[in-house]
Amino acid sequence: MPADNLPPGAHAASLDKNTGTGTRPGGGVPQRLAQAALRDVPWEIGVAKPDPAIVVENVTRTFGGLTAVSVDHLEVQRGGITGLIGPNGAGKTTLFNLLTGFDQPNTGTWSYNGKPLGKLAPHQVARLGVVRTFQLTKALSRLTVLQNMLLGAQGQRGESFLRALVPGTWRAQEKANTEKAMDLLRRFKLDAKKDEFAGTLSGGQRKLLEMARALMSDPQVVMLDEPMAGVNPALTQSLLGHVKDLREEGMTVIFVEHDMDVVRDISDWVVVMAAGRVIAEGPPESISQNQAVVDAYLGAHHDAPLTVEEEDQVLAQAGAAIAQEEHGGGEVLGTDSTTGRTER
Numbered sequence: 001m002p003a004d005n006l007p008p009g010a011h012a013a014s015l016d017k018n019t020g021t022g023t024r025p026g027g028g029v030p031q032r033l034a035q036a037a038l039r040d041v042p043w044e045i046g047v048a049k050p051d052p053a054i055v056v057e058n059v060t061r062t063f064g065g066l067t068a069v070s071v072d073h074l075e076v077q078r079g080g081i082t083g084l085i086g087p088n089g090a091g092k093t094t095l096f097n098l099l100t101g102f103d104q105p106n107t108g109t110w111s112y113n114g115k116p117l118g119k120l121a122p123h124q125v126a127r128l129g130v131v132r133t134f135q136l137t138k139a140l141s142r143l144t145v146l147q148n149m150l151l152g153a154q155g156q157r158g159e160s161f162l163r164a165l166v167p168g169t170w171r172a173q174e175k176a177n178t179e180k181a182m183d184l185l186r187r188f189k190l191d192a193k194k195d196e197f198a199g200t201l202s203g204g205q206r207k208l209l210e211m212a213r214a215l216m217s218d219p220q221v222v223m224l225d226e227p228m229a230g231v232n233p234a235l236t237q238s239l240l241g242h243v244k245d246l247r248e249e250g251m252t253v254i255f256v257e258h259d260m261d262v263v264r265d266i267s268d269w270v271v272v273m274a275a276g277r278v279i280a281e282g283p284p285e286s287i288s289q290n291q292a293v294v295d296a297y298l299g300a301h302h303d304a305p306l307t308v309e310e311e312d313q314v315l316a317q318a319g320a321a322i323a324q325e326e327h328g329g330g331e332v333l334g335t336d337s338t339t340g341r342t343e344r
């Protein structure tokens with residue numbers, strides 16, 4: 001069965017078999033543990049979490065005169081799925097970049113497991129266990145699926161110059177990495193594609209590869225940048241299942257997503273940003289009724305690109321106006337905005 005047609009949850013059944021990593025700490029269900037832990041947490045901006053993996057403190061990032069991120073205090077619960085949402089330009093990607101060492105803040109610090117992470121390079125952050133997914137660049141598209149996976153491996157002994165002088169050691173590591181990559185590819189139903197160029201994958205398969213590649217470094221915190229963007233509905237459930245599986249394994253997941261159905265489905269906690277700031281946080285059900293959130297989205301609406309429906313509407317209106325001109329045989333002089341009727 002092609003990966004796109006997997007029934008929801010089918011991948012979960014193969015998780016333990018293929019990777020041996022699907023154990024649930026304490027025999028419980030982390031999903032419920034994270035939800036339970038967050039149940040009594042007040043829906044307040046900057047609120048303390050029972051067991052924070054990441055703590056952000058007074059982080060700002062400006063570009064010229066624009067403040068892209070200005071977060072006073074933010075805690076991310078360990079073992080939960082935190083959705084990061086907000087209108088276009090809210091600062092979500094910039095915050096992701098800051099938290100993974102891809103960008104440096106103007107001010108502020110953040111810590112992971114109590115260890116300061118500021119001023120670390122991306123690979124150093126990754127070695128500590130915090131990774132993010134990347135879109136397939138042109139260069140990576142020209143590599144095979146398996147080669148992409150091997151690039152995701154961290155802490156390879158071959159990395160070390162001295163060890164590289166001992167080829168036997170390096171080969172052993174390469175073999176282990178290849179086995180690990182194939183385990184992950186099987187789990188994500190991409191093993192049959194291992195020798196194909198990544199650029200030939202469908203949108204959904206690319207997202208699967210991005211996620212699988214991030215797991216090569218055995219992360220504890222995974223940051224997913226729009227994991228569902230461009231994915232057809234048939235594969236959405238499968239991808240959502242994979243994200244939930246990460247939580248089942250005890251990982252902390254932070255993801256940026258525009259699709260509110262997805263956010264509601266998988267988030268234990270939602271953080272809303274607008275104009276660089278956190279303007280609300282709470283469980284998914286707390287968000288849609290929040291007036292600040294509604295205002296932020298409405299306020300941002302005019303700057304956002306037109307949706308397909310809006311484009312259709314504009315085109316339909318233009319079509320009607322042209323038809324009316326042709327039918328009436330004369331020019332359209334004006335439209336009464338209250339009645340919609342054309343006046344001559």
Ligand SMILES: Nc1ncnc2c1ncn2[C@@H]1O[C@H](COP(=O)(O)OP(=O)(O)OP(=O)(O)O)[C@@H](O)[C@H]1O
Nearest residue numbers: 063066067068086087088089090091092093094095
């Ligand atoms: N490298 C940069 N140089 C200048 N301005 C930038 C840079 N990166 C981001 N910005 C600006 O910072 C603001 C926040 O951008 P960011 O991409 O973080 O928002 P976002 O919430 O991820 O938006 P989207 O949902 O559209 O991806 C925007 O106004 C953006 O134009």
